[in-house]
Amino acid sequence: MRLVVDANILVAELIRLSRGRELIVHPALELYVAEKAWDEACYELKRRVATMVQKGIFSQDSGQLLLDNAMTLAEAKVSLIPHEVYASRETIARARIPRDPDDWPTVALALVMSAAIWTLDKDFLGCGLPTWTTDTFLTHLATEEI
Numbered sequence: 001m002r003l004v005v006d007a008n009i010l011v012a013e014l015i016r017l018s019r020g021r022e023l024i025v026h027p028a029l030e031l032y033v034a035e036k037a038w039d040e041a042c043y044e045l046k047r048r049v050a051t052m053v054q055k056g057i058f059s060q061d062s063g064q065l066l067l068d069n070a071m072t073l074a075e076a077k078v079s080l081i082p083h084e085v086y087a088s089r090e091t092i093a094r095a096r097i098p099r100d101p102d103d104w105p106t107v108a109l110a111l112v113m114s115a116a117i118w119t120l121d122k123d124f125l126g127c128g129l130p131t132w133t134t135d136t137f138l139t140h141l142a143t144e145e146i
Contacts, residue, residue: 002030004110005078006103006119007040009134014045014070023134024077026141031078032113034105038080045070086112096127 010033013020024031033041046067053063086093086108093108094101100123107127110117116130124131132140 001028002113002115003032003118003132004106004113004115005031005033005037006106006117006121006124007033007037007044008121009119010037010041010074010078011044011048012120013134014041014074015048015066017066019138021073023137023141024073028141031118032081032109032115033078034081034086034109035083036105037103038078041074042071081109081113085109088112096129097123099123 013023023029049058049063049067049070052058053060058066083105086105089108089111090104093104093111097103097107100121103121103123106117106119107124107129109115110129116132117124117127118132118134118137120133
C-alpha cells in the first residue's frame, strides 16, 4: 500500500516506541513524505523530544537516543520526495485543502503518486483523495491482506 505521510502523524508514530515503529516498518507499506512535510516533521520531532526531556519524561541521553533512533528509522523507511516532483500540482492541491493551504505539498504528492494520505488532520478530509487514520489503518492491517 502506497501512502503519503502527513508530518504530524510521522512525528507521533516515531515517538510512539512500539506500535508506531511497527507500522512504519510494516512490509506491506510504501511510505512517502513531501520535502516540506519532512522539514516540518524533523523540526517538530526535535521540539517534542526536547519538551519531554525538559519535563523529565526522558533524561537528556534517553531523549537523544529516542531522537537518533527515530531519525534513523524515518530515513530508512520513509522515502523523501523532492519539491520538484510535485510542484506542478501546487495550484490544484491548494484548492483541495483550503482550510490549511500549508499542507498542499502532501496533497500534491499524493496526487502525483496516486496514493492515499496517512493523517489525523481533519483538514485533509474532502480533498478528493483517500485518507487513513492510524486507528482505521490498524484495523485494516489486522483484518485484511494488503
